[in-house]
Amino acid sequence: MPDRPRRRIPEATVSRLPVYLRILNELAAEGVDHVSSDRLAELAGVNAAKVRKDLSYLGSYGTRGVGYEVSYLVYQVQRELGLNHEWPVVIVGAGNLGQALSGYGGFGQRGFPVAGIVDVDTSKIGSVIGGVRVRHIDDLPQIVASRQVSIGVVAVPGASAQDAAERLVRAGVTSILNFAPVVLSVPRGITVRKVDLALELQILSYYEQRRAGTLHAVPGQGKSASA
Amino acid sequence: MPDRPRRRIPEATVSRLPVYLRILNELAAEGVDHVSSDRLAELAGVNAAKVRKDLSYLGSYGTRGVGYEVSYLVYQVQRELGLNHEWPVVIVGAGNLGQALSGYGGFGQRGFPVAGIVDVDTSKIGSVIGGVRVRHIDDLPQIVASRQVSIGVVAVPGASAQDAAERLVRAGVTSILNFAPVVLSVPRGITVRKVDLALELQILSYYEQRRAGTLHAVPGQGKSASA
DNA sequence: CATTGTGAAGCGTTTCACAGCC
DNA sequence: GGCTGTGAAACGCTTCACAATG
Numbered sequence: 114m115p116d117r118p119r120r121r122i123p124e125a126t127v128s129r130l131p132v133y134l135r136i137l138n139e140l141a142a143e144g145v146d147h148v149s150s151d152r153l154a155e156l157a158g159v160n161a162a163k164v165r166k167d168l169s170y171l172g173s174y175g176t177r178g179v180g181y182e183v184s185y186l187v188y189q190v191q192r193e194l195g196l197n198h199e200w201p202v203v204i205v206g207a208g209n210l211g212q213a214l215s216g217y218g219g220f221g222q223r224g225f226p227v228a229g230i231v232d233v234d235t236s237k238i239g240s241v242i243g244g245v246r247v248r249h250i251d252d253l254p255q256i257v258a259s260r261q262v263s264i265g266v267v268a269v270p271g272a273s274a275q276d277a278a279e280r281l282v283r284a285g286v287t288s289i290l291n292f293a294p295v296v297l298s299v300p301r302g303i304t305v306r307k308v309d310l311a312l313e314l315q316i317l318s319y320y321e322q323r324r325a326g327t328l329h330a331v332p333g334q335g336k337s338a339s340a
Numbered sequence: 341m342p343d344r345p346r347r348r349i350p351e352a353t354v355s356r357l358p359v360y361l362r363i364l365n366e367l368a369a370e371g372v373d374h375v376s377s378d379r380l381a382e383l384a385g386v387n388a389a390k391v392r393k394d395l396s397y398l399g400s401y402g403t404r405g406v407g408y409e410v411s412y413l414v415y416q417v418q419r420e421l422g423l424n425h426e427w428p429v430v431i432v433g434a435g436n437l438g439q440a441l442s443g444y445g446g447f448g449q450r451g452f453p454v455a456g457i458v459d460v461d462t463s464k465i466g467s468v469i470g471g472v473r474v475r476h477i478d479d480l481p482q483i484v485a486s487r488q489v490s491i492g493v494v495a496v497p498g499a500s501a502q503d504a505a506e507r508l509v510r511a512g513v514t515s516i517l518n519f520a521p522v523v524l525s526v527p528r529g530i531t532v533r534k535v536d537l538a539l540e541l542q543i544l545s546y547y548e549q550r551r552a553g554t555l556h557a558v559p560g561q562g563k564s565a566s567a
Numbered sequence: 568c569a570t571t572g573t574g575a576a577g578c579g580t581t582t583c584a585c586a587g588c589c
Numbered sequence: 590g591g592c593t594g595t596g597a598a599a600c601g602c603t604t605c606a607c608a609a610t611g
Contacts, residue, residue, distance in 0.1 A: 122546075125602060131542040135521060149570065158523045162573095162604055169572055177571040177610045194542050195549025202541070213440040214537075223538045224545075263548050264541065287551060288544040290537075294362060296385045304547045306540050310441075310517075311450045313533050314429070314491065315358040315421050317515040318451075319349075320531045321490050322422025324514060352580060376592065389582055389595095396594055404588045404593045 122193070126167045132157050133167070134190045141183050149180040201228035201260045203286070205277040206268035207237045207247045210292055214268060215243040228260035229253075233273070250280060257284040267291045278305075349420070353394045359384050360391070361417045368410050376407035428455035428487045430513070432504040433495035434464045434474045437519055441495060442470040455487035456480075460500070477507060484511040494518045505532075 136156045140148055150168070154161040168174065168181070171189050175181045191197060202225050204211050214220065215227050230242060231250040240247050248256065256262065265281035267274050267289060274293030281289060282303055291297050291307040299305055363383045367375055377395070381388040395401065395408070398416050402408045418424060429452050431438050441447065442454050457469060458477040467474050475483070483489065492508035494501050494516060501520030508516060509530055518524055518534040526532055 123602070127546050128539070128543055130546070131536075131539040132523065134542070135538075136523075150572095151570085156523065158525070160604065162606090163602090165571060166573080166603080173572070175571050178569045179611070180570065193546070195545040195552075196542065200541070200545050200548065209440055209444055213436055217436055219538060220541070223541070225538075225541050264544050288548050290540055290544060296359065296363070296383065298385070302551075304544060306544060308535055308537070308540060309358075310535070311362075311446060311452075312355075312358040313517055313535060314427070314447070314450070314452050315361070315423065316355055317491050317517060317531060317533060318422040318427050319354050319357070319420070321427065321515050324529075325422075350580070377594095378592080387582065388592095389584090390580090392593060393581080393595080400594070402593050405591050406589070407592065 120170055122170045126170055127194075129157070129159070129163075129167055130190055130194055133164070134187065134194065134196075137183055137187045137190065141187060146183055147180045148183055148186075150175070153181070196224055199224050199226055200264055201226050201262050202264045202266055202290075203228050203253065203256055203260075203262045203281070204230045204266045204268055205232075205250065205253070205281060206230075206266075206270075206273075207232040207234070207240070207242065208268065208270075211266075211268040212242050214266065215245055218243060225264070228262050229256040231256070250277075253280055253284040257281075257286055262286060264288045264290065267293050267297070269293060271295045347397055349397045353397055354421075356384070356386070356390075356394055357417050357421055360394070361414065361421065361423075364410055364414045364417065368414060373410055374407045375410055375413075377402070380408070423451055426451050426453055427491055428453050428489050429491045429493055429517075430455050430480065430483055430487075430489045430508070431457045431493045431495055432459075432477065432480070432508060433457075433497075433500075434459040434461070434467070434469065435495065435497075438493075438495040439469050441493065442472055445470060452491070455489050456483040458483070477504075480507055480511040484508075484513055489513060491515045491517065494520050494524070496520060498522045 133153060136153065150161045150164040154164045157164065171193050174186055174189055202220065204215055204227060207230050211230055215230050220227055227243060227245050230245050230247050231253055232238065232247055233250050235249065237247050238249055263286060265286040267277045269277045271293045274291065274295045275297060278289055278297045278299055282299060288304045289297065289299065291305055294309055294311055297305050360380060363380065377388045377391040381391045384391065398420050401413055401416055429447065431442055431454060434457050438457055442457050447454055454470060454472050457472050457474045458480055459465065459474055460477050462476065464474050465476055490513060492513040494504045496504045498520045501518065501522045502524060505516055505524045505526055509526060515531045516524065516526065518532055521536055521538055524532050
């Protein structure tokens with residue numbers, strides 16, 4: 114590992130880097146070796162200036178008049194995102210969602226292997242999901258320590274989510290991906306991101322209702338693009 | 341239906357209203373009848389001024405010196421979000437994710453009943469998930485029309501997601517919740533929101549890596565709060 | 568000469584600070 | 590006295606526009 118990130122990258126940019134990365138990987142798979150900010154912007158559904166500014170935070174990796182070399186940019190983005198090594202995750206909650214997440218397989222393929230799944234429900238313990246055996250939640254500290262886990266996934270009902278988060282933090286996890294529909298309260302320095310279906314649907318509901326009233330165009334998280 | 345929304349509400353505010361709504365519902369369930377912006381802010385993990393400004397877009401529903409009446413505010417927020425009636429959704433993709441989403445039940449409970457699930461895979465057709473029978477994707481237009489569906493959920497692999505989105509749009513859907521890890525290209529006026537696990541994990545990876553390098557605090561999507 | 572990299576302007580969001588009101 | 594509602598300041602992000610350059 115040669116060097117650590119130095120520059121401070123805007124949050125908005127950080128959340129777009131994974132999108133660029135995915136597109137770059139697709140381009141690489143297609144054998145494309147160079148790409149312009151214009152093309153990348155089109156594929157990512159954003160403005161070209163934004164792509165250039167975003168990438169400029171990583172360094173000057175483009176060539177004027179030519180564009181960006183795909184493979185080199187893939188490497189740089191991965192390095193910036195810390196994707197050069199694996200980040201084992203531990204899933205709390207072996208219900209529907211925990212099982213789906215664990216069985217899905219996409220985690221491991223993308224560098225986030227499931228180091229463990231835990232649940233409070235002793236009836237679930239021992240069953241194997243996606244190749245991982247469900248263990249008791251009291252084993253959390255041991256799993257986190259032995260597998261050097263720093264990311265925890267909260268996949269329990271809302272009522273237990275705060276407790277799950279606290280257990281994760283106590284066990285030594287410093288980042289949490291929260292699927293429960295609650296606002297987690299965590300100590301400073303712990304990063305929490307949430308994925309909340311009902312919330313997303315309710316936001317869509319708002320724009321649908323607006324559409325019904327006045328027939329105007331509507332924003333779409335900045336994620337929509339024209340064909 | 342007395343009136344339609346008039347004021348233009350900032351996107352950032354719209355995405356916080358569901359959070360307030362959930363908290364308000366919890367407070368109501370606990371028998372709390374009034375709440376201050378300070379308290380609401382604490383529970384939502386945001387700044388009190390933000391709560392007041394957000395709520396002020398709905399109208400002046402607070403009482404100076406007292407706070408907001410919980411039940412009245414619940415009503416107003418729901419109305420603003422268009423949650424006074426149900427929004428049936430159609431799910432495209434009856435794989436792991438589609439099944440989990442449909443079986444989960446939270447959709448229906450929150451006013452988004454599953455009007456149908458469709459798949460291209462004929463071997464999946466006919467099976468019943470969460471009380472809904474899986475139908476062929478060619479039935480989409482019929483389902484959307486007969487059940488007045490305006491929201492579609494894309495739960496297919498990345499490679500088929502664009503096609504799924506196009507079918508939804510052709511069938512008459514105007515909002516899409518996309519779980520596939522691709523940027524959907526849709527006509528203007530169609531709202532797309534995405535839920536992307538890998539992306540969230542990669543963002544966490546970035547902050548984890550930073551933490552490893554320099555020991556500083558880190559943002560958390562603005563969603564974290566101190567205990 | 569196409570395309571990057573970037574100051575500077577523009578814009579939306581957050582936060583402050585306090586007048587207004589119950 | 591306590592809390593809302595809101596102008597205005599501060600901030601961060603986006604977009605423009607163009608000089609720099611392979």
